[in-house]
Amino acid sequence: MQEYSSQAAYDRGEAVCVIGAGASGLIAVKNLRENGFEVDCYERDTVLGGLWNPQNQHSPLYPNTHLVTSRSQTEIPDYPMPDHWPDYPSAARMLEYLKGYAAHFGLAEHIWYGSEISHIEPVEGSRFEVVVKPAAGSAARRLRYGAVIVATGHHWVPNLPSYPGQDLFRGTVLHSSQLKDGSRLRGKSVLVVGGGNSGIDIACEAAVNADRCVHSVRRGYWYLPKYLGGEPADYALARLHNRPRWIRSLLTNRILKGHRHLSARMGMEAPDHSHTDEEPIRNGRYLEHVGDGSIEHRPEIAHFEGGEVAFADGETVRPDVVVFATGYKPKIGCVPAGLLGVDGESEYPKLLARMFSPRVETLAVAGLIEPGVGVLPIVHWQTHAISHWLNIRKGDPERAANFRQQVVSESAQYEVDSTGISPRHRLAVDAEEYLAGLVRIIDTLEQEPAK
Amino acid sequence: MSLQAWVRRTRTPEPAAVEREIAVIEPADLFDFEAQDDPDASPVLCCTGDGAGAAAFGVLWLKRIAGSGRYAAAVSVRGQGNTPAAPGGVEAYVHDVVQAAIAIPRRAVLVGHGRGAAWTALAAARYPADALVLVAPQKLPKSLPKPVGDPRVLLVVSESEAQSKQTQAVTDAYGVAPLTFPGASEDVFKGPGAEGLLDAILSWLNRKD
Ligand SMILES: Cc1cc2nc3c(=O)[nH]c(=O)nc-3n(C[C@H](O)[C@H](O)[C@H](O)COP(=O)(O)OP(=O)(O)OC[C@H]3O[C@@H](n4cnc5c(N)ncnc54)[C@H](O)[C@@H]3O)c2cc1C
Numbered sequence A: 001m002q003e004y005s006s007q008a009a010y011d012r013g014e015a016v017c018v019i020g021a022g023a024s025g026l027i028a029v030k031n032l033r034e035n036g037f038e039v040d041c042y043e044r045d046t047v048l049g050g051l052w053n054p055q056n057q058h059s060p061l062y063p064n065t066h067l068v069t070s071r072s073q074t075e076i077p078d079y080p081m082p083d084h085w086p087d088y089p090s091a092a093r094m095l096e097y098l099k100g101y102a103a104h105f106g107l108a109e110h111i112w113y114g115s116e117i118s119h120i121e122p123v124e125g126s127r128f129e130v131v132v133k134p135a136a137g138s139a140a141r142r143l144r145y146g147a148v149i150v151a152t153g154h155h156w157v158p159n160l161p162s163y164p165g166q167d168l169f170r171g172t173v174l175h176s177s178q179l180k181d182g183s184r185l186r187g188k189s190v191l192v193v194g195g196g197n198s199g200i201d202i203a204c205e206a207a208v209n210a211d212r213c214v215h216s217v218r219r220g221y222w223y224l225p226k227y228l229g230g231e232p233a234d235y236a237l238a239r240l241h242n243r244p245r246w247i248r249s250l251l252t253n254r255i256l257k258g259h260r261h262l263s264a265r266m267g268m269e270a271p272d273h274s275h276t277d278e279e280p281i282r283n284g285r286y287l288e289h290v291g292d293g294s295i296e297h298r299p300e301i302a303h304f305e306g307g308e309v310a311f312a313d314g315e316t317v318r319p320d321v322v323v324f325a326t327g328y329k330p331k332i333g334c335v336p337a338g339l340l341g342v343d344g345e346s347e348y349p350k351l352l353a354r355m356f357s358p359r360v361e362t363l364a365v366a367g368l369i370e371p372g373v374g375v376l377p378i379v380h381w382q383t384h385a386i387s388h389w390l391n392i393r394k395g396d397p398e399r400a401a402n403f404r405q406q407v408v409s410e411s412a413q414y415e416v417d418s419t420g421i422s423p424r425h426r427l428a429v430d431a432e433e434y435l436a437g438l439v440r441i442i443d444t445l446e447q448e449p450a451k
Numbered sequence B: 001m002s003l004q005a006w007v008r009r010t011r012t013p014e015p016a017a018v019e020r021e022i023a024v025i026e027p028a029d030l031f032d033f034e035a036q037d038d039p040d041a042s043p044v045l046c047c048t049g050d051g052a053g054a055a056a057f058g059v060l061w062l063k064r065i066a067g068s069g070r071y072a073a074a075v076s077v078r079g080q081g082n083t084p085a086a087p088g089g090v091e092a093y094v095h096d097v098v099q100a101a102i103a104i105p106r107r108a109v110l111v112g113h114g115r116g117a118a119w120t121a122l123a124a125a126r127y128p129a130d131a132l133v134l135v136a137p138q139k140l141p142k143s144l145p146k147p148v149g150d151p152r153v154l155l156v157v158s159e160s161e162a163q164s165k166q167t168q169a170v171t172d173a174y175g176v177a178p179l180t181f182p183g184a185s186e187d188v189f190k191g192p193g194a195e196g197l198l199d200a201i202l203s204w205l206n207r208k209d
């Protein structure tokens, strides 16, 4: 055990502790307040907005980050974005939006900045003791809460591959989150690794700024544009859900066919998964840059050799800069792993319905999910459910017990069949199925209590 | 708003964006040293079914609301006042009210008059209003949606309407008793009773319960 200050924990009674003041934390605070809870939100940085705030240290934003999900599919359900904004707002607008949300609902007064939570621990059954990491020279503060919602995000710990011979490479090696300034690519020979949205966007930046851009991916993906059939792509695809199932798959195939054909024609591997299984790539410029030769598409890296990088197909390149856009590792350092259902071999949490701790009823996580659609609305409904649950638990233990059973059975449904290739997709859910599960959970919570 | 209602909305085309006329008077604009400015009091956003739109509130309402220390705003939905007409019907009017609400710096009280009361009641099912005030409502939807965020609700009707079926339906839906005023629906903007009515609404808003 760590040494904590000897002074007794300050008891905040039934108040709820929210960890993190990114989008998920802010939405949690708002929905908890709306349900009558006292809330203290702790943010380790000095600003709100989480990864959308470039002032947040380690923010993963790169030059020209824009949303990949469209405005109507990304906005918080009860606080829409201004309707004169473009379909795909910039990171700067996203931050403006989150600041507006916090101001509108008076959230700032509940946030404690510069307060990293180093540890939480269950005490007295279902209550929590929360330890705030000490600022230089002062003692750690300890407080007690009725419940904890973790909203620390999952884009803070870079996932970095290593290849044979890489340690002898003398060029610049960066993770996508370290790029920040596009001028670092200007005039250089750039190798971008990774076929997620970061890798694709950065390859497109390099296509216009760098001297040469080579892009390496290790398998097939869905390369979709931001518009399909004259509409924002996510909206166009979501709308098809209004149709009967068989027409839907017919129409979906029809609008995706051209893009699949094009990427096949350009020699790219076919995706090994359906477009709703994991986040598709959403960038219409990518295939055009491949088409005009400003991006050279390559398979996986085989090894480094001196200043040279060799790919699985035998081709080589001499890059000045290698950008690893190879994603992030989810890490919730302040919560004992067992409380999140993390078991021996995997570092990925196993939560009930992707939000409730399997161990303690008063611990939940918001936003630890990749739904392939806008994340904020999903977090809104998650925290709506969590707040209602905490309310019922206080007032009606019998209903709470029934609800618990339902959540356990719901949860079985979101075991994603991993393609086996990449552990990264363990946070992925099919949005349609997950939302249907949330509907059932919320309906149970909002039923009139049995008389 | 239920999750299902939200899903349906995200799969329906959004009404065309229009540049909306929004009239605003803040307490500080009044140059009246007597007026109290209460930064904690929620702003008020008004909307009427009357074709004049925001202008209908200009003469009396906005000044008096601002005089009570609150940020006072009124919106003209598409086709009213100086807001250009655009298609979309009731759905689009509700969209206009919600868009006007999120443009206000803090969580607002929604006040709707006449047909505007129907739009604000629908808007309150999408936007967590601080309170919902329905003044002489007309053409309310048959089944009133549950407001989000559990706001306090005030229903204000003319004495002649106090016993009507619609009034009964609204009081049942929200579990509130109506406040009545003498005269007709248009009398809320001018005439001898208007100031008293407005003051009654403001004092209800100021009640802390
Ligand atoms: C480059 C990029 C682009 C994206 N684009 C989209 C998009 O187009 N559409 C979309 O819907 N989603 C997108 N996302 C997903 C994004 O994760 C969500 O939109 C959303 O920002 C998640 O917010 P969050 O609050 O869960 O996490 P974060 O924004 O990461 O916030 C977590 C906060 O917790 C704080 N914190 C962490 N640990 C502690 C601790 N121990 N104590 C106190 N505070 C702590 C952090 O400082 C941070 O402020 C994108 C993600 C990335 C990386």
Ligand SMILES: NC(=O)c1ccc[n+]([C@@H]2O[C@H](COP(=O)([O-])OP(=O)(O)OC[C@H]3O[C@@H](n4cnc5c(N)ncnc54)[C@H](OP(=O)(O)O)[C@@H]3O)[C@@H](O)[C@H]2O)c1
Pocket (backbone or CB within 6 Å): A065, A066, A067, A068, A069, A159, A160, A161, A162, A176, A193, A194, A195, A196, A197, A198, A199, A201, A217, A218, A219, A279, A325, A326, A327, A328, A370, A421, A422, A423, A424
């Ligand atoms: N503009 C935007 O809105 C935007 C931009 C960027 C990111 N995002 C979101 O932010 C999140 C993170 O995106 P991201 O692109 O940074 O990461 P990501 O989606 O996790 O993608 C990482 C990529 O790197 C590959 N990779 C991982 N490890 C590798 C290894 N050892 N060797 C070779 N390749 C490896 C992955 O391949 P596998 O697929 O085989 O694992 C994948 O193609 C996602 O949710 C994404 O949608 C949004």
